[in-house]
Amino acid sequence: MENIYKILLLIGTLLCIFLFAINIYLGATGAIVLAAFALSVFIMEDSRVLPELTVRLGDDAKKIVVENAGNAPAYRIHVALVPFDIEFDIPQLAADAQYEYPFTRMIGEAKAVVAFDxxxxxHVSRTFSLSALGKGDDDLLRPMFPLFKWK
Known part of the structure; x- marks a missing residue:
């Protein structure tokens, strides 16, 4: 954690102690605000260096596009395309970068299994459904967790 956040948390703790001396309700309010600030700092620090790989078919269905939408590089990426028995490796993919793997023919539907460090x-492993005609896993409106029978 950076020093500025540690200093701000220390100042907030001292301010809460001072507010508790004045009034218990002011102190409790300050403690709640301080807890919310501390949680947001811890979550921000935890998600600071995470790669987020996505795999999709190209528009012409003749290539696979591996994209790192995260804020850190991914290393030793291994992609397996099921059921086509196609596998390839990418040594490193920087943040906000993409890699295209071309095919000699079009692919209708497949499943991509990706493993990376x-x-x-x-070590992280994810599976993506790929489809040239239907919806794949790159649906922007899909919720993070299943809501209202969303599948």
């Missing part, structure tokens, strides 16, 4: 050394 992040900057912290963690």
């Amino acid at each position: 992040d900057t912290k050394g963690g």
Whole structure:
């Protein structure tokens, strides 16, 4: 955590103690605001260096596009295309970069299994449904968790 956030949390804690001395309700309000600030700082620090890989078919269905929409590079990326028995590796993909893997023919539907390492050394594996005609996993309106029978 950066020093500026530590200093701000320390000042907020001292301010809460001072507010508790004046009035218990002011102190409780300050403690709630301080807790919300601390949680947002911890969440921000946790998500600072995370790659976010997405895989989709190109517009002509003759290529796979691997894109890193995160804010950190991804390392040792391995992509397997099921059921076509196509596998390829990408050594590194920087943040906001993309890599295109061309095919000799069009692909209608497939499943892409992607495994990569992040900057912290963690190994991540994800699966993407690819379709030239239907919706793939890159639907921007899809909620983060299933709502109202969304599948």
